[in-house]
Amino acid sequence: MADKIDATDIFDERGNWRSPTITEIARASGCSTATVDRVLNERPGVREVTRKRVLDAFSSLTIESSTDAASCLKIAFLSDSGAAFNQSLKEGVNAYQAAYPNLELSFHSVLTTEVKPVQFAQQIERISQDIDGLVLVAREDLTINRAVRAVTARGVPVVCVTTDLPNSRRVAYIGNDQTGAGSTAACLMGTSISSSNNRVLLVISAPYRCQEERELGFRRVLRSEYPSLTVEERVSSNDDFEYSYRNVRNYIRDHGPPGGIYNVAGGNTGIAEAIRDEGLSGEVTFIGHELNSNSRILLETGGMDFVIGHDLDREISFSIECLRASLKKQDLPNIPSMPVRIFTKYNCF
Missing domain, CATH: 1.10.260.40 (lambda repressor-like DNA-binding domains)
Structure with missing residues (x-):
């Protein structure tokens, strides 16, 4: 023996x-x-x-x-997003690390404005050389998908959080039904927007699948239930304060104020300040995503009307459980549907 x-x-x-x-x-x-x-x-x-x-x-x-x-067990988190979301994710990872010190968690992030897909793909492959599993937040891109496939082929499982890469051979997606989140935003917009101004400005950033699905759900519900409302144009926030502030103000100056603004991306603070500086506070229904320190203040002060959120801490926990199961060659845990949360100034504590 x-x-x-x-x-x-x-x-x-x-x-x-x-x-x-x-x-x-x-x-x-x-x-x-x-x-x-x-x-x-x-x-x-x-x-x-x-x-x-x-x-x-x-x-x-x-x-x-x-x-x-x-x-x-060494798990890395790599996020391509705006500063506010990256900070929220980092805080969640740090809290999980404190609760489970037997794990070795690391956090890496790149701002949306700074991401170059080829370099980001190289970062995925570089980080994966010394870890057991990877939790990823990334835009939809052929180069990034190819890098994830290469990593998983070497036996390093990858879980996508918040936004999915279904063609990358990732182990699982953990997050909201983003189409449902966009549909929820449309319902809120349809019941809140002023009847005298039926134009809606849509704000986007980069080719994240979650944003595309939010827009799909939003437009679908507007067409079927609120046909009087029209999405007039899309402008970019690039998940950045200055970028979103400048583009929204330029839109308002060129086209006049919309009745509502739906931001499927980051940059909520810049949009809120553009509304304020144009003298439109209280006249434009503003709906965005991600409850964090910035959007919480905007809700409390009237800079935003609604925030569509999700349980990021729970998503972090499930992503790690999925990686554990994959490494053990076990069936993945039963991942419940992450509920879409609606926050107002009355419940954003």
Whole structure:
């Protein structure tokens, strides 16, 4: 037995990891300890289906031991987004790290305005060299999809949070039904916008799937339930204060004030200040996404009317659980639908 697998073998001299015992493998596989002993020592007299069951149990327990042991499971978060969302995600990751110190979590981010897909793809591949799993927030791009496929092919699972990359072979998507979120925004807009001004300005940033799905849901509900409202134009915020402020003010000066503004992206603060500086406070219904320190203040002070949010902490937790399951070669946990949350100045605490 010693020349194969010793149940008392210590793989780390400091005692952080050891191989599973025969009893543990027998319990996990549903076989007797004698059968496990035969399989591990490659002795005859065991059916192939039984041999496979024992080896699968051994593999699963080995992964579990090596990834659940202190400071063994290394997970990186990489986010391509605006400053406010990146900060919220970073705070959530830090809070999870504090609650589970046995994990080794790292956080990396790039601002929307600074992302170059080729360089971002290279960053994905570079970070993945020294981790067990990756949690990703990224725009839809062929180069980025290709990088994720290369990473997963090397055995590093990837989970997408908030915005999806369904063509990248990622393990799972954790987040809202973004089409439903956009539909919710349309319902709020349709019941809040002034009847004397039925024009809606749509604000976008970069080719994130979540933004495209939000716009799809928004337009669909406007067409079917509020046909008098029209989305007149799209302007870009680039998830940036100055960019969104300048573009919204330019739009208002060139076309006049809209009755409502729906921002599927970042840059809420810039939009709110553009509305204020144009003297339109209280006259334009402003709906955006992501409850954070900035949007909370805007709600409280009347700079925004509604914020469509989600439970980012819960999404972080589920993303890590999905990576654990993937590394253990287990079925993914049952991921519940993340509810779309509506925040006003009365419930944004």
